[in-house]
Amino acid sequence: MSEIKVDEALWASSIFPEGMVVRWLIPDGSMVSAGRAVAEVRIEDALHEITAPRDGRITIVRGEHSVIDPGSLLATVGD
Template sequence: MKTIAIKADEALWQNNMLPEGVLVRWFIADGELARAGHRVAEIRIEGALHDIVAPADGRVKIELGANCVIEPGSLLATLASTA
């Protein structure tokens, strides 16, 4: 089994002044199976909402809850993939 990190992409902050954002909500519960390319969370940076998608199929282990402050590269969840 392979573990894959789901992180807040640093590129999302490229054109923003604030060094942080907020994890608005999860679209999947802890322990559920995610599908590659499907959105699993939503983050807000300077008022703009951004979807976070699963990089592969696998079981999600949420590391940060909704309304947590995040920074570029923050670990949001891990994905246990069998691929």
């Protein structure tokens, strides 16, 4: 199983310590491919795509509009 986390580097030039999950691009339980965009997160005024680390079935941990911190777990990808 692999984890999908928010890269702490996305906060490199941010003033605020929090972001938000804007939306999921795939439904919970879907099969995803490595490198596919699965979610959009907003950190200050910037919108970032989050990608799947590997092929597998995604289990979403944080719902849309959830507040996130650097390194937050968003989802897992399993077999």
